[in-house]
Amino acid sequence: MTTTDALDDMFVYTDRLQRTRQELARHEVDVLMVGPSADLFYLIGTAGHLSERLTLLVVPRVGTPIIVAAGFEVPLLARQRDLAEIHAWADGQDPIALVAEATGDVRGKTIAVGDELYSVFLIRLQAGLGGARWVEGGQVLRPLRMIKDGREIELLKEAARRTDDAWVEFITQPLSGQTEREALQRLLDLTYARGLAPNFGSCGSGPHSASPHHEPGERVIQEGDAVVFDWGGTLGGYHSDVTRTLHAGEPGDEFRRVYATVLAANQAALDAVRPGVRCEAVDFAARSLIEEAGYGAAFLHRVGHGLGLGVHEEPYLVAGNTLPLQAGMVFSDEPGIYLEGRFGVRIEDTVLCTDTGGERLNEAPRELTVVG
Amino acid sequence: MTTTDALDDMFVYTDRLQRTRQELARHEVDVLMVGPSADLFYLIGTAGHLSERLTLLVVPRVGTPIIVAAGFEVPLLARQRDLAEIHAWADGQDPIALVAEATGDVRGKTIAVGDELYSVFLIRLQAGLGGARWVEGGQVLRPLRMIKDGREIELLKEAARRTDDAWVEFITQPLSGQTEREALQRLLDLTYARGLAPNFGSCGSGPHSASPHHEPGERVIQEGDAVVFDWGGTLGGYHSDVTRTLHAGEPGDEFRRVYATVLAANQAALDAVRPGVRCEAVDFAARSLIEEAGYGAAFLHRVGHGLGLGVHEEPYLVAGNTLPLQAGMVFSDEPGIYLEGRFGVRIEDTVLCTDTGGERLNEAPRELTVVG
Numbered sequence: 001m002t003t004t005d006a007l008d009d010m011f012v013y014t015d016r017l018q019r020t021r022q023e024l025a026r027h028e029v030d031v032l033m034v035g036p037s038a039d040l041f042y043l044i045g046t047a048g049h050l051s052e053r054l055t056l057l058v059v060p061r062v063g064t065p066i067i068v069a070a071g072f073e074v075p076l077l078a079r080q081r082d083l084a085e086i087h088a089w090a091d092g093q094d095p096i097a098l099v100a101e102a103t104g105d106v107r108g109k110t111i112a113v114g115d116e117l118y119s120v121f122l123i124r125l126q127a128g129l130g131g132a133r134w135v136e137g138g139q140v141l142r143p144l145r146m147i148k149d150g151r152e153i154e155l156l157k158e159a160a161r162r163t164d165d166a167w168v169e170f171i172t173q174p175l176s177g178q179t180e181r182e183a184l185q186r187l188l189d190l191t192y193a194r195g196l197a198p199n200f201g202s203c204g205s206g207p208h209s210a211s212p213h214h215e216p217g218e219r220v221i222q223e224g225d226a227v228v229f230d231w232g233g234t235l236g237g238y239h240s241d242v243t244r245t246l247h248a249g250e251p252g253d254e255f256r257r258v259y260a261t262v263l264a265a266n267q268a269a270l271d272a273v274r275p276g277v278r279c280e281a282v283d284f285a286a287r288s289l290i291e292e293a294g295y296g297a298a299f300l301h302r303v304g305h306g307l308g309l310g311v312h313e314e315p316y317l318v319a320g321n322t323l324p325l326q327a328g329m330v331f332s333d334e335p336g337i338y339l340e341g342r343f344g345v346r347i348e349d350t351v352l353c354t355d356t357g358g359e360r361l362n363e364a365p366r367e368l369t370v371v372g
Numbered sequence: 373m374t375t376t377d378a379l380d381d382m383f384v385y386t387d388r389l390q391r392t393r394q395e396l397a398r399h400e401v402d403v404l405m406v407g408p409s410a411d412l413f414y415l416i417g418t419a420g421h422l423s424e425r426l427t428l429l430v431v432p433r434v435g436t437p438i439i440v441a442a443g444f445e446v447p448l449l450a451r452q453r454d455l456a457e458i459h460a461w462a463d464g465q466d467p468i469a470l471v472a473e474a475t476g477d478v479r480g481k482t483i484a485v486g487d488e489l490y491s492v493f494l495i496r497l498q499a500g501l502g503g504a505r506w507v508e509g510g511q512v513l514r515p516l517r518m519i520k521d522g523r524e525i526e527l528l529k530e531a532a533r534r535t536d537d538a539w540v541e542f543i544t545q546p547l548s549g550q551t552e553r554e555a556l557q558r559l560l561d562l563t564y565a566r567g568l569a570p571n572f573g574s575c576g577s578g579p580h581s582a583s584p585h586h587e588p589g590e591r592v593i594q595e596g597d598a599v600v601f602d603w604g605g606t607l608g609g610y611h612s613d614v615t616r617t618l619h620a621g622e623p624g625d626e627f628r629r630v631y632a633t634v635l636a637a638n639q640a641a642l643d644a645v646r647p648g649v650r651c652e653a654v655d656f657a658a659r660s661l662i663e664e665a666g667y668g669a670a671f672l673h674r675v676g677h678g679l680g681l682g683v684h685e686e687p688y689l690v691a692g693n694t695l696p697l698q699a700g701m702v703f704s705d706e707p708g709i710y711l712e713g714r715f716g717v718r719i720e721d722t723v724l725c726t727d728t729g730g731e732r733l734n735e736a737p738r739e740l741t742v743v744g
Contacts, residue, residue: 049585052487052677052684072672072710075583091674092691115424119494120487120508136492198570211447213421300444302463305424312424319464338444 012151013045013083016144017065023140024061027112031103032059032140034114035121038309039141041237044080049073054095054121057084058102066102068095096121096128107131112140138314146306146314147328153352155238156307156330159196160350160361163232163240166190167364174372176223176248180205180216187229196233196240199311204228209245210344212300212336223249226343232311239311241332242362243348247370255345258337259368261293262345265335266366269303269317270351273333273358279321286335287319295337304332307350329353330361382454384523385417388516389437389455395512396433399484403475404431404512406486407493410681411513413609416452421445426467426493429456430474440470468493468500479503484512510686518678518686519700525724527610528679528702531568532722532733535604535612538562539736546744548595548620552577552588559601568605568612571683576600581617582716584672584708595621598715604683611683613704614734615720619742627717630709631740633665634717637707638738641675641689642723645705645730651693658707659691667709676704679722701725702733 020043024032034040034057036048044067048055053070064085069077071088080086087102089095106129113122114137126134148156170187178186184203192198204214206225214228221227225248232241245262247255265286272285283303290299302318307330315323317331334348349362392415396404406412406429408420416439420427425442436457441449443460452458459474461467478501485494486509498506520528542559550558556575564570576586578597586600593599597620604613617634619627637658644657655675662671674690679702687695689703706720721734 052688070673072584076585076587090672113491113495115490115492117491118487119485119489119491120510122491122494123485123506123508126506134495134498136495138492212444213448215448300462301442316424 010045010079010082013043016043017059017083019144020059020140021061023143024059024112027140028110029112029135029140030061030109031106031111032114032137033057033099033111033117033125034059034137035117037114037116038237038313039114039116039137039145042141042145042309044083046077046080047237049076052120053091054089056095056099056121058099060103068098068102096124099125100128103129109133110135112137114141142314145308147326148308148330148352149328152238152308153328153330155236156240156350156352157361159233159235159238159240160242162194162196162235163191163242164362164364166194167242167244171246171365171369171371174248175221175227175246176372177220179218179220180208181218183221183227184216184229184231187231191231191233196235199233199239201231202229204344205248206343207341210338210340210342212338212344212346221248225249226251226255226345228344228346230346230348237309239307239309241307241311241348241350242364243334243346244364244366244369245345245347247368248372250370251368255343256368257293258295258339258343258345261290261295262335262337262347263366265289265303266333266347266349269333269335270349270358270360273325273351273353275325275327275353275355277325279315279317279323279325280319282317282325282333283319286333290335290337298337298339299335300338301336303335304351306331325353327353327355333358333360382417382451385415385455388415389431391516392431392512393433395515396431396484399512400482401484401507401512402433402481403478403483404486404509405429405471405483405489405497406431406509407489409486409488410609410685411486411488411509411517413681414513414517416455418449418452419609421448424492426461428467428471428493430471432475438474440467440474468496471497472500475501481505482507484509486513514686517680517682519698520680520702520724521700524610524680525700525702527608528612528722528724529733531605531607531610531612532614534566534568534607535563535614536734536736538566539614539616543618543737543741543743546620547593547599547618548744549592551590551592552580553590555593555599556588556601556603559603563603563605568607571605571611573603574601576716577620578715579713582710582712582714584710584716584718593620597621598623598627598717600716600718602718602720609681611679611681613679613683613720613722614736615706615718616736616738616741617717617719619740620744622742623740627715628740629665630667630711630715630717633662633667634707634709634719635738637661638705638719638721641705641707642721642730642732645697645723645725647697647699647725647727649697651687651689651695651697652691654689654697654705655691658705662707662709670709670711671707672710673708675707676723678703697725699725699727705730705732
């Protein structure tokens with residue numbers, strides 16, 4: 001993963017690093033270490049090059065951040081020289097020794113590591129920097145990354161808008177006779193033609209629609225199928241993530257009932273959003289409605305996940321998460337009902353929590369749509 | 373990452389799991405834990421779904437492997453039921469508790485974790501499974517993954533052949549006037565049109581060609597530019613990885629000298645390959661030739677890396693690696709010379725170590741090619 005379509009103004013990153021130091025103090029963490037990831041992109045404007053060669057941003061609570069990177073990748077970090085000292089290593093050298101040298105004695109200190117750092121590096125860091133306590137970096141970065149600023153919201157809105165636009169064109173054509181793979185490819189082509197960078201896509205038809213993360217294959221879509229599309233792209237690193245469910249040919253009563261239930265649950269979750277409400281309450285709003293309709297056991301997953309530089313990130317709208325919503329949080333609203341061996345329905349929008357409530361970023365048609 | 377274009381015969385995976393247990397015994401490791409990754413694909417025929425939801429294969433030295441996975445993703449593991457017990461968890465539950473329950477008391481035991489497991493999971497496992505010693509999984513899986521069997525070699529050969537074929541078509545057209553991004557896209561389109569799954573690509577032109585991992589951008593290729601393309605795709609999960617350097621318009625003497633040096637170094641590395649030779653000796657063969665030509669300081673990286681389900685994997689052909697080559701190893705041979713601010717040249721093939729020496733899997737033209 002390498003992304004440099006970053007926000008242009010390096011001041012943004014200076015500010016984020018400063019706020020990171022405040023979070024380190026608040027969590028009584030001495031040092032944060034982050035490898036190539038969305039976290040790195042958030043902090044310094046490049047996601048780095050994810051590989052077996054260690055790239056590591058080291059942010060001490062006090063003092064200058066450093067970046068340890070393979071020497072020949074240093075040209076890619078030209079803009080980051082204003083943010084951190086760059087310590088280069090060459091193939092055959094040990095980058096962990098460079099980290100140890102930069103951090104000095106860490107006995108008794110607490111070091112947070114980015115959630116997505118490869119374990120092989122954590123194990124080597126634990127061996128090379130003895131006596132430290134190692135904790136999850138997510139707790140430090142969550143308060144920052146989950147509240148989007150104006151620029152981030154603009155990118156998320158525009159990514160959502162273009163994804164909606166692709167959907168509107170997509171549903172003008174019939175689906176029957178195409179494989180899941182072909183149908184999905186057409187949708188992705190329409191999406192990426194609108195300037196979004198490719199990210200992910202899923203399509204499940206007929207009984208496959210009842211598997212939430214079905215991998216699209218050679219099944220031919222036919223009249224009578226429910227067809228679930230879940231897809232997105234990125235703009236400047238920020239994700240879109242939409243799900244819509246179509247029906248090929250006229251649906252029966254149960255499909256209509258399930259569809260109406262999921263649509264109502266999607267609305268109920270949206271209606272539950274406002275600052276101060278617990279994340280779990282949004283899940284509960286959708287779930288209780290689905291339970292009342294008799295499909296509780298068929299709603300197999302949480303109602304939503306945060307969205308930003310990560311396609312899944314904090315906050316998670318899931319039972320047990322008592323975190324209160326705040327203005328600036330962006331997350332998916334995606335209830336689903338999955339009837340094994342028969343069909344599934346999921347309707348997913350991206351939602352922004354504003355000062356007054358939830359605002360959908362997606363407006364692709366949500367009403368039951370029948371295609372050929 | 374999700375890949376299910378696996379080898380069809382599940383016996384392959386039973387055998388790999390059995391050999392993994394032998395490696396566990398040999399390394400005195402009690403348990404191996406692997407998350408979504410090429411390692412997982414190698415062991416059970418699916419790479420799993422890489423996300424914040426834990427999917428974990430747990431292979432004890434003795435006893436039945438288990439897979440801990442999100443319940444709604446269990447339909448994707450239908451074929452894996454013959455290999456492992458599946459322990460499902462639901463959103464809101466703690467998957468680490470499931471792992472702890474399955475492994476029992478681990479005090480004093482040694483647990484190896486897959487190199488690419490997210491650190492957030494390792495930290496949670498270390499907290500939830502107290503008293504164990506945690507080590508790199510790479511040491512356990514390296515002896516297996518780095519020796520390719522006949523089926524794997526066929527896939528690597530076919531992936532290489534199709535990538536070469538795309539190159540041959542690509543160089544029939546001029547480059548001048550196109551941006552790096554446009555030129556690379558045309559090459560990738562030709563490659564993926566041949567049935568390879570998209571993977572990666574890089575293009576650096578003019579002075580950008582001197583940055584080995586340059587990210588292609590809006591620079592317009594012009595007469596007088598060296599242009600480095602490094603790209604690949606996958607077939608059944610197995611990678612191709614090729615680099616070729618073109619020149620737009622007639623090159624000067626120094627480019628010709630550098631090109632000839634890199635080409636000779638590529639051949640020297642190939643000639644050094646045979647079973648029993650140390651990995652570092654292949655690097656040395658290329659490097660000493662480049663040093664003799666006076667460009668030693670401009671060869672910024674190791675000469676090669678293993679290739680298979682990972683685009684970079686063991687064995688690494690790098691100074692200090694005394695591992696002896698064995699028949700069945702597959703790796704890149706990619707010397708380069710990078711003259712900062714001016715130009716760079718890299719020529720990369722995939723090479724198979726056979727009983728008698730090195731065999732190139734790529735045959736895309738290597739001679740100096742001038743395009744318009």
